[in-house]
Amino acid sequence: MKILKNLSQITVSKNIPISKAVRKISFHESGVLLILKKRKIIGYLQEGDIKRALLKNNYSHETKIEKIMNKKPFTIKSNLSLKDKIKKLKINLRFRAPIVDEKNRIQGLLYFTNFTQLSDKQNYHFKTKLRKxxxxxxxxxxxxxxxxxxxxxxxxxxxxxxxxxxxxxxxxxxxxxxxxxxxxxxxxxxxxxxxxxxxxxxxxxxxxxxxxxxxxxxxxxxxxxxxxxxxxxxxxxxxxxxxxxxxxxxxxxxxxxxxxxxxxxxxxxxxxxxxxxxxxxxxxxxxxxxxxxxxxxxxxxxxxxxxxxxxxxxxxxxxxxxxxxxxxxxxxxxxxxxxxxxxxxxxxxxxxxxxxxxxxxxxxxxxxxxxxxxxxxxxxxxxxxxxxxxxxxxxxxxxxxxxxxxxxxxxxxxxxxxxxxxxxxxxxxxxxxxxxxxxxxxxxxxxxxxxxxxxxxxxxxxx
Ligand SMILES: NC(=O)c1ccc[n+]([C@@H]2O[C@H](COP(=O)([O-])OP(=O)(O)OC[C@H]3O[C@@H](n4cnc5c(N)ncnc54)[C@H](O)[C@@H]3O)[C@@H](O)[C@H]2O)c1
Missing domain, CATH: 3.40.50.720 (NAD(P)-binding Rossmann-like Domain)
Structure with missing residues (x-):
């Protein structure tokens, strides 16, 4: 389990094309990109969002990510204890989530780094999702x-x-x-x-x-x-x-x-x-x-x-x-x-x-x-x-x-x-x-x- 505080490595502009997002996403172990405006999340992009978009015929590698990003991502409140944050991820079958404060400003990204940290139900969910x-x-x-x-x-x-x-x-x-x-x-x-x-x-x-x-x-x-x-x-x-x-x-x-x-x-x-x-x-x-x-x-x-x-x-x-x-x-x-x-x-x-x-x-x-x-x-x-x-x-x-x-x-x-x-x-x-x-x-x-x-x-x- 990791909390990433320095988000510059995974923050991108909504105007970049999918092709650039593909390259950027594979450089960080979290497997996610954030699009921020005045410290608030306006978009969230996971590998799965890119795959789904490309499989639809109306999107190509030139498409801007603004069109495919998730505009209402699942988040976790920063005032929860670490134990509760993890519990929330597990209950919601999430692998990762942005942490936000009471005004929805981004504080970090919480994500699992190791599958042994997952519950059985989560494990099954991710193993089947993440088959190679x-x-x-x-x-x-x-x-x-x-x-x-x-x-x-x-x-x-x-x-x-x-x-x-x-x-x-x-x-x-x-x-x-x-x-x-x-x-x-x-x-x-x-x-x-x-x-x-x-x-x-x-x-x-x-x-x-x-x-x-x-x-x-x-x-x-x-x-x-x-x-x-x-x-x-x-x-x-x-x-x-x-x-x-x-x-x-x-x-x-x-x-x-x-x-x-x-x-x-x-x-x-x-x-x-x-x-x-x-x-x-x-x-x-x-x-x-x-x-x-x-x-x-x-x-x-x-x-x-x-x-x-x-x-x-x-x-x-x-x-x-x-x-x-x-x-x-x-x-x-x-x-x-x-x-x-x-x-x-x-x-x-x-x-x-x-x-x-x-x-x-x-x-x-x-x-x-x-x-x-x-x-x-x-x-x-x-x-x-x-x-x-x-x-x-x-x-x-x-x-x-x-x-x-x-x-x-x-x-x-x-x-x-x-x-x-x-x-x-x-x-x-x-x-x-x-x-x-x-x-x-x-x-x-x-x-x-x-x-x-x-x-x-x-x-x-x-x-
Ligand atoms: N079978 C052998 O003894 C043998 C020996 C040495 C190397 N190889 C190599 O192994 C590979 C597979 O051989 P195989 O015996 O399964 O041959 P195969 O002819 O049974 O299979 C080739 C498959 O590729 C598909 N295909 C052909 N051109 C395509 C294209 N342009 N786009 C998409 N699909 C296309 C065909 O429809 C077919 O299903 C080949 O590269 C072959 O050169 C085979």
């Missing part, structure tokens, strides 16, 4: 729809911001959860992003065109969606004083590696596609703007596999699983190339660890996300998956003449050491779970374009 908000761009996708559910379990409140390329159904059941806000919007819509991301603890960027073939279909759109949007999202996050920004990159930035040495975060990059090139450019520009108040972290994901409410069947383990489950042959092109793998729920776990890590451990850092035990040759992945349904080995066809140029053996020691991350799900377990979902007929019309990123991009391009 995580803004997930691309939150309805393959990884996003798994991550969203994990963050809700961890008591975060989330905003799923997405253009819903694959529809809203992967997150539709979350709509009734009061801790979820679902917003349809494009990552390039800066105004919408500013208005909806304000007050977040972190922005997680999972958006863009995903995968080499899908990106090659429309290079200009790929550069905008995968590079410019991500760089801009990071810049907006910094401007809004959002402390953390997590960007999803890919191990494909390593491309073809010469020699057998495992690639770590400091290894030379060798992009073989526009997808990988855009990831590298975005990584560099995002890391450039880090400072002690803005903590960007880059996650270079291994190839993801496993079941998600937004299923993909264009990823190596998932395609092989689909073939194995439906009794088809598994064709392997080349087979000797190494590919690192990671289960989709382990990606969500890695993101959680970054969110919870001390800033000093993740600020400006790049992590390969995977597990050394899951670095496998493609032909070995096919053989593991072929054990599902006791598929005959004869059904794994290895075409040695064809060779995929992407071959990388990645080192995941840094994430293990810094964040204590190891994968919970191996390939067989993940494939088995997906195999069961296919058998349960979880996916209607499994050959639909919705399950394949290349197909959806070509449909959008040619329709």
């Amino acid at each position: 908000k995580i803004f997930i761009v691309g939150g309805a996708g393959y990884i996003g729809s798994v991550l969203s559910r994990l963050l809700l379990k961890l008591n975060y409140s989330i905003v799923i911001y997405d253009i819903f390329k694959f529809g809203i159904s992967p997150v539709k059941d979350l709509m009734k959860n009061s801790n979820v806000k679902i917003i349809k919007g494009d990552a390039s819509d800066t105004k919408k992003i500013v208005n909806t991301a304000l007050g977040s603890e972190a922005v997680i960027d999972l958006s863009g065109i995903v995968g080499d073939p899908a990106c090659d279909l429309n290079p200009t759109k790929t550069i905008v969606d995968n590079y410019i949007n991500s760089k801009m999202l990071a810049e907006i996050s910094k401007l809004l004083k959002i402390p953390r920004y997590i960007f999803m990159s890919s191990c494909s930035v390593y491309g073809l590696a010469k020699g057998k040495k495992k690639l770590n975060e400091k290894s030379k990059l060798n992009p073989l596609s526009l997808y990988a090139e855009c990831k590298i450019k975005a990584e560099k520009d995002i890391l450039k703007i880090k400072d002690k108040n803005f903590c960007p972290t880059i996650l270079r994901l291994a190839t993801v596999f496993g079941y998600s409410p937004r299923q993909r069947f264009d990823l190596v383990v998932n395609i092989f699983t689909l073939f194995a489950t439906t009794g088809k042959k598994i064709h392997v092109f080349g087979g000797e190339q190494y590919r690192p793998n990671i289960h989709v729920s382990d990606v969500a776990k890695a993101i959680k660890l970054v969110l919870k890590a001390p800033i000093k451990n993740v600020n400006g850092e790049i992590f390969n996300v995977g597990d050394n035990r899951l670095n496998l040759k493609i032909k070995d992945i096919a053989l593991i998956v072929s054990k599902l349904n006791k598929l005959s080995k004869k059904k794994v066809i290895i075409d040695k003449s064809s060779k995929d140029p992407r071959d990388y053996h990645v080192d995941f020691s840094k994430i293990k050491k810094t964040l204590k991350f190891t994968a919970n799900t191996n390939i067989f377990k993940g494939a088995k779970e997906l195999n069961a979902k296919i058998k349960q007929k979880k996916f209607r019309n499994i050959n639909k374009v919705l399950f394949n990123n290349f197909s959806i991009e070509s449909k959008n391009l040619y329709n």
Whole structure:
């Protein structure tokens, strides 16, 4: 509990724009601004007032705070004892209040500095009110729809911001959860992003065109969606004083590696596609703007596999699983190339660890996300998956003449050491779970374009 007597740090003019108020409010632990006239309070502004105003369409960052301030704030009389003042805050479920004398002149600001000082009822009220908000761009996708559910379990409140390329159904059941806000919007819509991301603890960027073939279909759109949007999202996050920004990159930035040495975060990059090139450019520009108040972290994901409410069947383990489950042959092109793998729920776990890590451990850092035990040759992945349904080995066809140029053996020691991350799900377990979902007929019309990123991009391009 604190009484602030020197109010100059939190006193502002009624004519300042919301954008300035946002910056000022985040500099003081009380989380409030006062507007005074002849020592009397004519306005009172909390973070929540700003958020509510920005969510209404008729207010913008240029709006003067006079239009949104609370003109009749709750106050406490200075003649009460400290004990009674605190009691009054608690009874009224307030976290803070200005103290005024008998003539309503401001004397100070009383506020709690520590939640242990709150009553149970107050605690519940504030804990639910002050859940940390995580803004997930691309939150309805393959990884996003798994991550969203994990963050809700961890008591975060989330905003799923997405253009819903694959529809809203992967997150539709979350709509009734009061801790979820679902917003349809494009990552390039800066105004919408500013208005909806304000007050977040972190922005997680999972958006863009995903995968080499899908990106090659429309290079200009790929550069905008995968590079410019991500760089801009990071810049907006910094401007809004959002402390953390997590960007999803890919191990494909390593491309073809010469020699057998495992690639770590400091290894030379060798992009073989526009997808990988855009990831590298975005990584560099995002890391450039880090400072002690803005903590960007880059996650270079291994190839993801496993079941998600937004299923993909264009990823190596998932395609092989689909073939194995439906009794088809598994064709392997080349087979000797190494590919690192990671289960989709382990990606969500890695993101959680970054969110919870001390800033000093993740600020400006790049992590390969995977597990050394899951670095496998493609032909070995096919053989593991072929054990599902006791598929005959004869059904794994290895075409040695064809060779995929992407071959990388990645080192995941840094994430293990810094964040204590190891994968919970191996390939067989993940494939088995997906195999069961296919058998349960979880996916209607499994050959639909919705399950394949290349197909959806070509449909959008040619329709
Ligand atoms: N899945 C993998 O194997 C893998 C591997 C490495 C990196 N990654 C990266 O992880 C991230 C998520 O991948 P995913 O597999 O979940 O892909 P996904 O295609 O399933 O999800 C992307 C989501 O972003 C949304 N989106 C796309 N463009 C948008 C835009 N302009 N504005 C708002 N929303 C937009 C889509 O509607 C979709 O819901 C991507 O950045 C991807 O490059 C994925």
